[in-house]
Amino acid sequence: AQSVTQPDIHITVSEGASLELRCNYSYGATPYLFWYVQSPGQGLQLLLKYFSGDTLVQGIKGFEAEFKRSQSSFNLRKPSVHWSDAAEYFCAVGRGGYQKVTFGTGTKLQVIP
């Protein structure tokens, strides 16, 4: 069965600092991997996705993520965090097509001045 682990429940960073959110997945084949962001009171919005090709993928809002098969990881990064990045971030794994997508438990990001 597919699963996703986000080991950090809550992370606090200073504005302008770099950010890395961790994600580990368990899946028997090549996974389709996603990062979503959820602002308070809102639904989830796709930041980026990986399904093949270059293992470093670029997303919206200056985010990027790197797929590392050997480590079963898909960590999300941003070089310089803005106050507006404060939100909850979810990593997800699926098989593409019409198959279901499984979400991690999320990481809440707090940005301090």
Place this chain on the structure above:
Amino acid sequence: DARVTQTPRHKVTEMGQEVTMRCQPILGHNTVFWYRQTMMQGLELLAYFRNRAPLDDSGMPKDRFSAEMPDATLATLKIQPSEPRDSAVYFCASGSGSGTSGRVNTGELFFGEGSRLTVL
């Protein structure tokens, strides 16, 4: 601007009452997912549909929950009777069968803003 629309946004009801949540997927999307979000359990998949047919509803308590797609523009999630433990935010998400990356269907989802349910 295409978006998934959910109604109601907020619902407060008493235990034992019937609750119906509605979702209008993005026009042309043929997969619809229902998720429930709580602090304790996070995002749980309740059910999902492809071309209006249920593919998996194993995450849904069968005795009180039911999900349907009467037509391609409407998905419903019904709870009868509701219980306090059903209090949560319920999200609908839709996906495109043709995908947004060439011919690859990556399974990315477009979420509505959710229906916040409080059962007293």
